[in-house]
Amino acid sequence: MKEYLSSADDVLSAQGTDGESGLSETAASERLAKHGPNKLKEEEKTPLWIRFFQQMADPMVIMLIVAAIISAATGMIKGEADWADVIIIMFVVVVNSVLGVAQEAKSEEALAALQEMSAAQSKVMRGGKLVHLPSSELVPGDVVLLEAGDAVPADCRVLESASMKIEEAALTGESVPVEKHADAIELAAGVDDVPLGDRKDMCYMGSTVVYGRGRAVVCGTGMDTEMGKIAGALSEAKEELTPLQVKLAELSKILTILVIVICIVIFGVDIIRHGVGNVLTDPTALLDTFMVAVSLAVAAIPEGLVAVVTIVLSLGVTKMAKRQAIIRKLSAVETLGCTQIICSDKTGTLTQNKMTVVKHELASEENHFLAGMALCSDAKWDAEKGEAVGEPTECALVNDAGKAGMTNLVAEHPRVGEAPFDSGRKMMSVVVESLDGKYVQFTKGAPDVVLGLCTKVYEDGKVVPMTEERREQILAANKGMADEALRVLALADRIYEEVPGDCSAAALEHDLTFCGLSGMIDPVRPEVAPAIAEAHDAGIRVVMITGDHIDTAVAIAKQLGIVTDRSQALTGAEIDKMSDEELDARIADYGVYARVQPEHKTRIVEAWKKKDRIVAMTGDGVNDAPSIKRADIGVGMGITGTDVTKNVADMVLADDNFATIINACEEGRRIYDNIRKVIQFLLSANLAEVFSVFIATLIGFTIFQPVQLLWVNLVTDCFPALALGMEEAEGDVMKRKPRNAKDGVFAGHMGLDCIVQGLVITALVLASFFVGVYFDMGYINIADMIAGTADEEGVMMAFITLNMVEIFHCFNMRSRRASLFAMKRQNKWLWGASALALVLTVIVTQVPALVLMFFGDVTLELRGVLWALLLAFLIIPINEAYKAIMRAVEKDQ
Numbered sequence: 059m060k061e062y063l064s065s066a067d068d069v070l071s072a073q074g075t076d077g078e079s080g081l082s083e084t085a086a087s088e089r090l091a092k093h094g095p096n097k098l099k100e101e102e103k104t105p106l107w108i109r110f111f112q113q114m115a116d117p118m119v120i121m122l123i124v125a126a127i128i129s130a131a132t133g134m135i136k137g138e139a140d141w142a143d144v145i146i147i148m149f150v151v152v153v154n155s156v157l158g159v160a161q162e163a164k165s166e167e168a169l170a171a172l173q174e175m176s177a178a179q180s181k182v183m184r185g186g187k188l189v190h191l192p193s194s195e196l197v198p199g200d201v202v203l204l205e206a207g208d209a210v211p212a213d214c215r216v217l218e219s220a221s222m223k224i225e226e227a228a229l230t231g232e233s234v235p236v237e238k239h240a241d242a243i244e245l246a247a248g249v250d251d252v253p254l255g256d257r258k259d260m261c262y263m264g265s266t267v268v269y270g271r272g273r274a275v276v277c278g279t280g281m282d283t284e285m286g287k288i289a290g291a292l293s294e295a296k297e298e299l300t301p302l303q304v305k306l307a308e309l310s311k312i313l314t315i316l317v318i319v320i321c322i323v324i325f326g327v328d329i330i331r332h333g334v335g336n337v338l339t340d341p342t343a344l345l346d347t348f349m350v351a352v353s354l355a356v357a358a359i360p361e362g363l364v365a366v367v368t369i370v371l372s373l374g375v376t377k378m379a380k381r382q383a384i385i386r387k388l389s390a391v392e393t394l395g396c397t398q399i400i401c402s403d404k405t406g407t408l409t410q411n412k413m414t415v416v417k418h419e420l421a422s423e424e425n426h427f428l429a430g431m432a433l434c435s436d437a438k439w440d441a442e443k444g445e446a447v448g449e450p451t452e453c454a455l456v457n458d459a460g461k462a463g464m465t466n467l468v469a470e471h472p473r474v475g476e477a478p479f480d481s482g483r484k485m486m487s488v489v490v491e492s493l494d495g496k497y498v499q500f501t502k503g504a505p506d507v508v509l510g511l512c513t514k515v516y517e518d519g520k521v522v523p524m525t526e527e528r529r530e531q532i533l534a535a536n537k538g539m540a541d542e543a544l545r546v547l548a549l550a551d552r553i554y555e556e557v558p559g560d561c562s563a564a565a566l567e568h569d570l571t572f573c574g575l576s577g578m579i580d581p582v583r584p585e586v587a588p589a590i591a592e593a594h595d596a597g598i599r600v601v602m603i604t605g606d607h608i609d610t611a612v613a614i615a616k617q618l619g620i621v622t623d624r625s626q627a628l629t630g631a632e633i634d635k636m637s638d639e640e641l642d643a644r645i646a647d648y649g650v651y652a653r654v655q656p657e658h659k660t661r662i663v664e665a666w667k668k669k670d671r672i673v674a675m676t677g678d679g680v681n682d683a684p685s686i687k688r689a690d691i692g693v694g695m696g697i698t699g700t701d702v703t704k705n706v707a708d709m710v711l712a713d714d715n716f717a718t719i720i721n722a723c724e725e726g727r728r729i730y731d732n733i734r735k736v737i738q739f740l741l742s743a744n745l746a747e748v749f750s751v752f753i754a755t756l757i758g759f760t761i762f763q764p765v766q767l768l769w770v771n772l773v774t775d776c777f778p779a780l781a782l783g784m785e786e787a788e789g790d791v792m793k794r795k796p797r798n799a800k801d802g803v804f805a806g807h808m809g810l811d812c813i814v815q816g817l818v819i820t821a822l823v824l825a826s827f828f829v830g831v832y833f834d835m836g837y838i839n840i841a842d843m844i845a846g847t848a849d850e851e852g853v854m855m856a857f858i859t860l861n862m863v864e865i866f867h868c869f870n871m872r873s874r875r876a877s878l879f880a881m882k883r884q885n886k887w888l889w890g891a892s893a894l895a896l897v898l899t900v901i902v903t904q905v906p907a908l909v910l911m912f913f914g915d916v917t918l919e920l921r922g923v924l925w926a927l928l929l930a931f932l933i934i935p936i937n938e939a940y941k942a943i944m945r946a947v948e949k950d951q
């Protein structure tokens with residue numbers, strides 16, 4: 059059936075549904091079972107086993123496998139196959155892959171859960187009731203309500219349209235919105251179809267309502283939609299790497315090259331040591347060096363870095379979601395940590411959006427005024443609940459009339475025409491039947507705007523011409539209410555003998571008669587004032603942007619500590635008078651923007667961005683999308699926000715609450731700090747491993763066997779690194795200025811920290827080695843060490859020291875500068891990870907079979923163990939001293 063060629067009634071009966079009450083719940087669930095969810099098909103996921111092998115495609119892993127094979131093969135040739143290395147290397151490779159797949163799955167899962175949270179909802183009639191459902195649960199036959207800002211959830215036939223305009227660029231390429239109507243399309247003679255863009259009685263999945271409202275019946279869902287036909291399969295939403303991840307991937311590459319060069323040098327030195335001739339006749343002599351070189355490469359390269367950072371990011375994102383901030387783009391987590399300016403809407407974000415009318419300023423009779431306000435609203439009286447449902451401003455008005463006993467207004471005065479609300483006009487109009495057979499138009503909106511259209515005013519029940527004096531009086535009353543932080547709306551009317559032919563805003567909204575003002579209170583959210591104070595401490599500036607009147611806005615901004623004086627506020631009209639240059643020069647002077655339109659928001663963002671500030675901007679309305687896109691952090695509203703804004707936002711507030719933005723900034727700072735701690739921890743350890751092996755090789759002895767290095771990297775490094783990523787925020791996290799977005803990862807002397815700490819660890823490890831040699835031999839003789847006769851105890855002690863240094867050092871890294879002993883709270887994950895690392899280290903150095911596998915035939919005396927521990931422990935006092943020096947140095951900078 060071509061629904062667009064049939065009448066609405068025919069489509070409804072073909073779909074077996076009712077245009078008013080929609081489908082029953084049972085019919086809907088039967089249809090859902092039959093048609094499946096209203097979703098486009100996703101690309102098939104790569105099977106787990108392929109992903110597992112994909113992990114092995116890393117060049118370093120391949121080198122390891124080759125090394126294991128060569129080791130096994132040469133061992134067999136020599137007839138003394140030593141399977142320990144092979145088994146351990148293969149074990150490492152498999153564990154690496156399993157961890158890799160698990161990490162990938164974990165972060166995908168976190169992102170999928172977030173998408174689910176910000177998934178689109180639809181307003182659907184089910185069994186005569188209006189319900190909000192995830193759009194994926196829509197079925198053919200469902201009757202949906204559409205309004206400005208909604209994404210069209212499925213292919214639908216329009217049943218009713220109040221100036222509903224839809225933007226269909228995704229399907230037709232045409233970006234000018236198309237006005238829709240309910241009348242069937244008439245085919246011109248000789249034509250048997252119309253193109254999609256001309257089907258004005260249809261709306262299609264993938265397009266958005268930009269104006270007005272309407273009702274429509276779903277005809278096609280999921281892959282049966284036009285979108286489904288074009289899209290075929292929706293490619294999996296692949297998350298792009300964040301700037302930090304990109305930088306780290308580059309860093310890993312540079313380090314890989316460096317390490318490979320070092321390996322080649324080590325290899326070269328060893329060839330010279332053995333003598334080129336000897337090597338040519340017996341290549342197996344080089345086997346040990348080959349293994350050290352390869353494993354050093356694998357062990358010293360922080361391959362885990364990117365993965366750990368991804369896990370820390372995705373855990374952070376999950377934690378943010380628990381605090382009501384749903385991240386839609388991973389890169390937002392990083393940017394949140396540098397946010398300097400937050401531009402926030404007032405209504406609903408800073409305030410509770412729970413409006414109650416508390417004052418009237420009447421011109422007409424009270425009954426007429428209350429009824430007019432309620433009739434000129436889309437909120438509906440819910441008799442069961444005994445209160446209105448719908449948009450809060452309008453609910454306040456319907457409740458106001460309800461309190462006066464007027465609860466059946468809509469039935470008594472059916473609506474015959476309307477010009478819907480839009481925040482550009484700041485008003486809306488309806489035409490309803492009046493009891494005397496005439497028709498009344500009610501226009502309600504911002505008092506300054508509505509009053510401008512009034513030529514008459516009620517006085518003692520009569521209509522008299524509007525005078526300048528009366529106008530001044532009304533404006534004064536308006537200001538009085540606004541100064542009390544009330545939101546004020548005006549009502550005006552106009553009488554018709556018959557239904558007006560043209561119900562456009564232009565035709566209706568002039569020559570009106572003023573009826574009165576309603577002042578409603580919208581209390582500020584209690585948690586906002588403390589959040590703003592916290593933002594100020596954290597060097598973040600808060601700016602209020604609102605469509606409301608300047609006096610209301612300033613009164614509320616003063617309560618919240620955003621501004622102290624009216625001179626810090628600007629209106630949209632004043633912005634219009636300013637050139638871009640003027641606005642740029644004075645942008646920092648203002649904390650409140652009132653009576654603004656969405657375009658002004660874009661200008662405000664631009665002006666701040668020109669000052670190189672990182673700006674977050676909230677938005678909910680249809681026209682807010684451009685400013686949200688333009689901001690560094692676009693913030694959408696989960697409850698009141700339109701689909702259009704949510705879809706372009708980097709972050710969505712599940713509770714619409716300003717305080718949530720500040721929490722998210724704090725989380726962003728914490729996560730970035732932790733990532734830097736993880737990076738420093740891993741890099742200093744890797745540097746120490748490279749330095750130790752390099753120095754040992756240059757002198758001519760072997761300090762670590764390949765499996766020992768792999769052990770340290772896999773066991774002692776990984777778990778504490780992850781636990782560090784879960785560290786709580788440091789006490790000063792919201793007391794310092796935002797991080798400069800241009801700072802690199804190594805800003806704040808982190809490169810120096812890595813090198814110094816790497817060298818200290820190297821010194822401790824080498825010292826432990828020499829103590830071991832001394833205990834073994836009673837003297838230290840390099841020649842004996844080179845000959846390999848005096849190193850077994852040394853190797854074991856160096857190994858214990860390296861492991862234990864890592865365990866101690868992860869505690870150092872809880873803060874890059876604050877003393878470990880000044881930390882108030884403990885990180886239970888870190889204790890767990892350290893305990894695990896400790897137990898595993900004890901096992902591998904104490905269980906005889908493992909000792910034989912890892913170190914050969916060696917027993918370490920107790921004094922050796924104690925010395926190794928003591929040397930390892932020194933990392934704490936040395937690092938404390940280093941932190942103290944750096945604190946003093948950085949204080950002077």
Ligand SMILES: Nc1ncnc2c1ncn2[C@@H]1O[C@H](COP(=O)(O)OP(=O)(O)OP(=O)(O)O)[C@@H](O)[C@H]1O
Pocket residue numbers: 403404405406449451452479481482484485486502503504505546547603604605606607
């Ligand atoms: N439903 C409505 N009917 C008529 N006028 C309205 C309605 N809602 C708002 N207005 C008027 O239009 C103005 C602009 O509304 P808009 O929705 O753009 O912003 P806002 O709700 O005041 O504030 P914010 O930008 O902080 O969300 C309001 O100040 C009010 O005077």
